[in-house]
Amino acid sequence: MADVVLRAEELHKSYGELEVLKGVTFEVDRGQVKVIIGPSGSGKSTLLRCLAMLEPPDAGHVYLETEQLTALPEKALAPHRSEVGMVFQRFNLFQNMNALGNVMCGLVEVRKLGRKEARARALEFLARVGLADKAHQYPEELSGGQQQRVAIARALVMRPKAMLFDEPTSALDVELVREVLDVMESLAREGMTMVVVSHELRFAHHVASSVLMMDEGRIVEEAAPDEFFSAPREERTKRFLSLVE
Amino acid sequence: MLASFDTHTFWGALTSGPYWKGALLAIGLTGATMVAGVIIGFFLALGRSSRRRTVRNVVLFYNWLFRATPTLLQLIFVWDALPQLWPVFAGSWFTPFLAAWIALSLNEGAYMAEIIRAGLLSVDPGQELAGRTLGMTRRQILRRVVVPQAVRIVIPPAGNEFITVLKLTSLASVISVHELLTAANEDASVKFQFAEVYLAALIYYLVIVSILMVLQGRLERRFTWTSGRRRRVAAPAIPAVSHDAR
Numbered sequence: 001m002a003d004v005v006l007r008a009e010e011l012h013k014s015y016g017e018l019e020v021l022k023g024v025t026f027e028v029d030r031g032q033v034k035v036i037i038g039p040s041g042s043g044k045s046t047l048l049r050c051l052a053m054l055e056p057p058d059a060g061h062v063y064l065e066t067e068q069l070t071a072l073p074e075k076a077l078a079p080h081r082s083e084v085g086m087v088f089q090r091f092n093l094f095q096n097m098n099a100l101g102n103v104m105c106g107l108v109e110v111r112k113l114g115r116k117e118a119r120a121r122a123l124e125f126l127a128r129v130g131l132a133d134k135a136h137q138y139p140e141e142l143s144g145g146q147q148q149r150v151a152i153a154r155a156l157v158m159r160p161k162a163m164l165f166d167e168p169t170s171a172l173d174v175e176l177v178r179e180v181l182d183v184m185e186s187l188a189r190e191g192m193t194m195v196v197v198s199h200e201l202r203f204a205h206h207v208a209s210s211v212l213m214m215d216e217g218r219i220v221e222e223a224a225p226d227e228f229f230s231a232p233r234e235e236r237t238k239r240f241l242s243l244v245e
Numbered sequence: 246m247l248a249s250f251d252t253h254t255f256w257g258a259l260t261s262g263p264y265w266k267g268a269l270l271a272i273g274l275t276g277a278t279m280v281a282g283v284i285i286g287f288f289l290a291l292g293r294s295s296r297r298r299t300v301r302n303v304v305l306f307y308n309w310l311f312r313a314t315p316t317l318l319q320l321i322f323v324w325d326a327l328p329q330l331w332p333v334f335a336g337s338w339f340t341p342f343l344a345a346w347i348a349l350s351l352n353e354g355a356y357m358a359e360i361i362r363a364g365l366l367s368v369d370p371g372q373e374l375a376g377r378t379l380g381m382t383r384r385q386i387l388r389r390v391v392v393p394q395a396v397r398i399v400i401p402p403a404g405n406e407f408i409t410v411l412k413l414t415s416l417a418s419v420i421s422v423h424e425l426l427t428a429a430n431e432d433a434s435v436k437f438q439f440a441e442v443y444l445a446a447l448i449y450y451l452v453i454v455s456i457l458m459v460l461q462g463r464l465e466r467r468f469t470w471t472s473g474r475r476r477r478v479a480a481p482a483i484p485a486v487s488h489d490a491r
Binding site for chain 2: 052054078079080081082083084085086088090092093094095096097098105106109110136137138139140141151154155158
């Protein structure tokens, strides 16, 4: 049996009248990188939010390893959220803390580490994303690319079992995209389990174990990147790829 | 030239004990009122966005009650009517200062509630989302992330409130709290030198408010998050609450 880290089973989610997820089944094995593409409104972000347990699905289940998270009450859920890292399009760094404070926060508040140890570990992770020298800068003093790298360090420092990326480079100026993708690539090489919503097709091609196409609340197609990009089976995928490239 | 202005009386008033004590009392009452008002306002603000309808309605009722009635009437009500309704308040422990503090705090809570609510709402929802993904509880997020950021937004209008409350403490003269205006009134009723006496009181208020404004500026910089802490951030405008009716 494959070593499944995150699994979604028949997820349904609606916002009012709008049905965003129409039965999505999805899983990611340890060390796999899955890239999800698809038009806006196709349910990609909602799927990630369900996997991150930020949104309870209306029906269906989410499993983290063997634990069924959808069965847990809100109180029991909070600690589990820290086992899945999430990186947002708009970074969402805590504005009232400097880079170091952002990375330390989860360790101190959630992991209950002493400040000294938290600080040492946070610095180590800031160094990993190449920002050791920016530890004392506040978010508004950092470029978008630097903010996103701090956000990645903030998630990584919790030693998550999987990392979710919700369009991590969409809000960045073109010249800043590379530095963030580089960090993500090195993470993938180190064997991190990742689910990435992104339209960076080159990244998908080079790094992904498989690529998924979502449309109208369903997964339309899933294939290895070579096959996905050179010979997509589905008409919907072909049309989308021709628009994106 | 002024027809008559006795500089000696003016200086005498400015440096006299009762004025000093009155001013300190006004500052003390203002500080105590603001502390209580901020606490009451904070919980009212949280109550406004409660999931339970009853809680929301209680908050709305409270805000309506204290904003729709004159502060002077509230003061007199607490001092004169409460002891009649509840004998507990008839005891000697219930001093004019305490009555003024209770009345002004309840009143101020209603105004601070709106200001704090606006401050909390101004914090980007992405901040809370990020806290949740780290596994922080709602309480931790509020305490470490949302409240500190709301403070920056709340300081300027809260500074206004501080000044307003300082001036409102003069109302407490009617329930015989010996604050600054009481001191001036008593002085005037003896000397009949109104200009000298009230000018001295005016100057006290001006000095106190000026000091407050300097402190407010410092506090605003304290809650501006840059590594240098030098830059002043213009706070987003929140429509000031009109105090004309108070």
